[in-house]
Amino acid sequence: MADVYQTINPANGEPIETYHLISDEKARTLVLQAHNAFLEWRKTSFSERGDILRNIARILRERKEALCDLMTQEMGKPIKQGGDEVELCAAICEYTADNGAEELADEERPLKGGHALITYQPMGVILGIQPWNFPLYQVVRYSIANIMAGNTVLLKHAPNVWGSALELAKIYREAGLPENVFTVLLINAEQTAPLIEHEYVRGVTLTGSPGAGRKVASKAGECLKKSVLELGSNDAYLILEDADIEKAVKTCVQARVINNGETCVSAKRFVVVDKHYDAFRDAMVEQMEKLKYGDPTDPEIDIGPIARDDLRETLHKLVSESIDKGATCLTGGELPVGPGYFYPPTVLENLKPGMPAYDEELFGPVASLIRVKDDDEAMEVANDSRYGLGGGIFSKDQDRAVELARNLFDTGMVNINGYRLAQPHLPFGGVKDSGYGREHGGFGMKEFTNAKTVMVID
Missing domain, CATH: 3.40.309.10 (Aldehyde Dehydrogenase; Chain A, domain 2)
Structure with missing residues (x-):
C-alpha cells in the first residue's frame, strides 16, 4: 500500500476520501500516549466508565442516520440494515455499562489459615485489528469491553472504512472518553507487526481470515502476548x-x-x-x-x-x-x-x-x-x-x-x-479455524485482564 489511501464507493466505483498513512515513528508515539493514558484510566471507577459508555450509546443513536449513510457509502451496506448495526452497538455499550462492575468484581475464595480474593485487573494497551464488513460493530465489540475493563485501545481498521473509524473516535471523545484511551491508527498491514512487538502493547485481537489470524497469532505468540481471534466460518x-x-x-x-x-x-x-x-x-x-x-x-x-x-x-x-x-x-x-x-x-x-x-x-x-x-x-x-x-x-x-x-x-x-x-449478553466466538477467545456476555471484558490472586494469611 502507498502512503496515501483512497476510499472507493463500491456501488459506483467513485472515490470518496483520501487518507494519509501515519509514519512508523508516529505510530510508536501513539502507543506511548495510549500507555500513559492507561496509567490514569485504570484508576477510574466502574461508575465513571459506565457513564461514558451510556453517553456513547446516546450519541450513536442521535447520529444513526449519518452513520448509516457513511457505512452504505464506504462498504455498500443496504441502507435499511445500517440502523440495526447502530442499535446493536448502542446496546453493547449499555449492557457493558450496566453489567461491567458485576462481571469484573473481585471474587472471595477460601484459604486455609486466611482468605483469598481474585481480582480482574486491566493489562494495558490492547491492539484491535478489524475488518470492514460491520464498520462500527467490529470496533465497538472489542473496544467497549476493554475500555470498561480499564484498558486503553488501539484500532487498526480496514482502510476502506477509515471514515467510519474516525467518526467513531469522535463520538467516543464527545461522550467524555479521555484523550488517547481510544486511538485510530491509519497504518497498513506491514506496520502492524512491529506494534505487536511494542513493549506497551499487552494484547492483540483480530477479526479476519484464518491466514491473517495465523500471522497475528504467530507474532503475538513469539512476543508471549495474549491474542483473541475471530476468523470467519462456512456455517x-x-x-x-x-x-x-x-x-x-x-x-x-x-x-x-x-x-x-x-x-x-x-x-x-x-x-x-x-x-x-x-x-x-x-x-x-x-x-x-x-x-x-x-x-x-x-x-x-x-x-x-x-x-x-x-x-x-x-x-x-x-x-x-x-x-x-x-x-x-x-x-x-x-x-x-x-x-x-x-x-x-x-x-x-x-x-x-x-x-x-x-x-x-x-x-x-x-x-x-x-x-x-x-x-x-x-x-x-x-x-x-x-x-x-x-x-x-x-x-x-x-x-x-x-x-x-x-x-x-x-x-x-x-x-x-x-x-x-x-x-450483547451472550458469548461470541468459535473453534477450530474460526479462532479462539470470546467476546460479549461478560467474557470479552475479562479476556484482556489479569486474573490476579491475592492470598491473605491471618
Missing part, C-alpha cells in the same frame, strides 16, 4: 426430517444474504435431508431470485455491492471453480455488466468436499446446498469443516435440537429454528 444450517420447511427456507435466505452475504456468522452451507431436499431447493431458488440487488441507498434493495472489486473477483473465482469441479449453478453465478461491485444472489448444488463452495467461506450472497440421506449424516456433514463459528438446526423437536446443538455441533454458537446475529 452449516441443518434441515432435519421434522423441519418446518416454509420457515426454514424463509430464515435461511435471510441468514445467507444479510449484509450482502458478507457476515462471518451467517448461514452459508444448507445441509438438507433427502426427504425435504427438492422442496427446499426449489423454494430457496424461487426466493433468492425474488431478491433485489442494486443501489444500497434505495430502501427497497435487499442486497448491495460487494465491498471491494478484489473481493468480488475472489468470490466469483470460488463460485466458478466449484462449477468447474462439478457443482451446478441453479441461479446467479455471473458477473453483472455495469458500474459497481455487484454480485447476484446465487445458489449452487451437487457440492462435494474439494469444492470451494463446500470447503471455504464464500463472502457474498452465495448459498451452498448439500443433500444428505438423514439427520445423522446431516450432523456429520455440518462438522466436516475446518471452521466452527456458528450453525443452525431446523427441527420441530426442540429438545432434540438443543441436545444436538449442545453435544454434537462443533461450533461456538448454534441457532435453532431461527437466525440471530450477535447478542
